[in-house]
Amino acid sequence: MLPSKLRPALASLSTVALLACPAAGTPEAGTKKADVEAHEAKAGDAKKTQAKTETADDTDAKEPAAAKLDAKKTQAKRAEAKKKFAAADEAKVRADRAKLLSLLNEGRKLVKGGELDAGIAKYGEVLAINPHYGPALGELGWAEFKKGNYSDAHAHTLRALPRATDNDRRGMLHYNLGRIAEAQDQTEVAVAAYELSLSLRPNDIVASRLDDLTHAVDAAGEHYVHPAVEAYENKHAPEVQAKPEAFHALAEGVSSLEEACKIADADSACMGEDPCALVATPGADQSWGLMTMGSVGFLSCWHPIVETDAGWTVFATALISQWGTEVDQDVDALSARVVANETGSYLWIDFSDHVYERDWSWGELEEDEDIPGSDMTDTEGVILCKRDTAVTCTMITTKYAYANSDDTVRERYEAKLRLRGDVIVVEDVVTEGDVDFAYNEEWNSVTLIPAGEYPFVEIAAPVHL
Template sequence: MALTAAGGGCKPDAEAPSAETPAELEAKAAAEPGPTPSAGEAEEAEEADPAEGAGAAVHELGSEAEPTKQAAAKPDAEAAKEVRRRLAVELEAGRAKARAKDYAGAMAHLEAALEIDPGHVATLGELGWAAFRAGELALARRTTLAGLAHAPTDDQRGMLLYNLGRIDEAEGFPETAKARYRRSLQFRDNAIVRERLAGLEAGPAAEGSETTGTAETAGAPSGGVAVEVAALADAELERALHGGLAVLARDLPDLDAVCATLAGSSNCSTTAGVDADVDEGAACTCAPTLHATPGPEDSSWGLIHFEARDLFHEAFEHPVVQTAGGWTVFAAVAYAYNPGAFGIYEDVEVRPTRTVPAGPKLGWVLVLDLAKSRHDHDIGLNETQSHADERLVLCAREREGARRAACTRPILRSVEASREILHEEIEAELDEPFDHSGVPWSRRYSARISVVGAQLRVADVQRSDMDVKLPRETFTGQLMLGAGERPLMELLGLADVAGQ
């Protein structure tokens, strides 16, 4: 992963964790966090109506800089054919082992296939399922998530979401599993997914259930299960618009504990700032310092950078916020997959962070500004894909009641994506032609986003070849909003607490 800070080419220097006492933090939480505001800004934060934003200034969000775009080198046709041949050999060998229930053997061949083509979604998904059946749940989760992040078809997304739900169940998270199954059904109606969801909603899955195949091999939808896919889609969107970003842990004593939490979720050990190779699991890196803070005078919130490396190199950016009770760490808002192989490149750019006033209930909110780009020559499919987006994440600390920390899900400012055939000339030579349904395609979205009082305003929405209903949640968890205003309290998941 290439991680850059706008204008600097490297990560900004991190600040040491605050040494303030809980009492001092309590006082600070009730005041305006962040850089010292001007008198006018302070008055605005106190007086702006959080429901209407009447009379409040408009704070435009996001950098004007274009996202970094760096293309991976294109392989020639002969090299692509050789990669395709080697991939097919390892993939079929892995599938044969999996059919024989030799999951360790399957994993060995599928890992070899990933070394050949690390962006091949089918291989990532099948390795994830083999790891799940072998009880290697951390590897199963990571490879399945990597496949989902780049799945080009709804069928693949539905299958991988189902597999993630099975992993969630195995790890003891039935509510998360149900959400995965609902999301899976939005992409592909499927009998096995419906039955699994119905079983969870009725109670714990029965011991020895025969519903153990992947969604890839599941049959056609059955009519006996009362799951309405359209209603599920609407309900999941409402959760996304009102639920805020998932919290991994609250009230942690320090940033070392934050790193330990992230390492635990990835099944690996880490020492502050030092790679730690372990016998089981990945090698992790997590420095207990924040970057993307508003400035040297406020190191109480920002991002923490976490890396995990085994078969490939993954890097994550997690929002972290300090409150009177300790540190809260949230789910990752940016992810990069860089296996160090030919033909695939990802970059996450962390831009300057700022705070803006958002009314008396929220005070000042942190605005995280990120951009991601990806270029992948998917030799296994003979296609190439490019993606670049800009996203915002807003974090806040309640000023009343529980004074919890909360963040929005990533909100897209722009998206530019395309997919096309990599080498037209090799298509005629294939015994089994590739399925290029819908390819080539190119899509764009952009919007101007601002904070007005306690409202998030979206304006000047532009779309090209993107015939989707807005608002929507992307399959990788970002919000794409239509024009209009939404209460920040809702997007943060704090509306119920605040009584709005």
């Protein structure tokens, strides 16, 4: 993800030929801005023509019997991507690695010297080679925080989290998210980030900031100590519990898809170089689905979006595609349907995606370092939105496989998902390898949760940032 501030820097990268992204690489990527405009004219007809709505018994709702993802097409697309990714020339990979390290060090030097704009531009060049490179994402987020670009800093720091392979770095990045939130007077968000940071990486500075934010003295002069601070002081960190989370609502009551596109563009991981398009809608019902937007050739994003009588509600990025010489991440298939029962109507979007990459991780990229094999992640899941007095959305993974380049599975997770009234039931969970329920990978569309029952109203409460 690169912010709008980096567009001039990226415009100079015309020599990076491998960053070109054909329109066929994303579902319905050929849909242009005219689709959005046409939607405005047809809005009345679309509401009259409702999609085939399924009913679900509140006691024991059956899995919707609507169209499923096309498994053959998904496997064919993944096989083609794996073949292409594995065929990379070794000399080119080594050259890209050397360039990546050089640009990273230049960026660090510039930021350390106070040249934030120049440093941010260098980090942007790093991400044009490998959009997943953890150090560049994390350091870019911090540089943007120092410059006051809080929206970009928040998005890049979130993208760095899945690349952090140990709790120290995760704790550092959550601390950075706390600082970003605190700078925007989002006290509750900052407190939550500092809590999580302390649980992952005990640290005096984090404990002090959390204590300062939550400091209170009652009438008797007793000082309130935040539980996370107390746990830290007792050298005991609270465990992080995995559960589904709500998508952040960027805006509500938006008058048109065109306006929603502008709002998403201002906050999205992707810049709206390509027109926004409405995809993953349930049949003829064009009043909810995903809004997709592309950028400068190697990023595309999907935002859940739902229309009510009050207007459109647009959410933060749910799915992402990105391509670089070291990364192939794409959405392979989407299928949408409506499920309804006495608790309300739900938009149920099945998706599948993949991430194939060479993970240089946080290494120093020494000259004699062996070129690592590819990490292959295949995922399937469900984006679930409810249209009620408030619009809410969440996402849950149903299949996850993490393998080496030789297709040897290292981690696997499978679960069945169904609705019982307004309760999401996750059952028949099967795992293999070291599956970590306590850590959900944002930006990789992975939310691994234990079997259980999750009231929709609790896990998908609207969050506004």
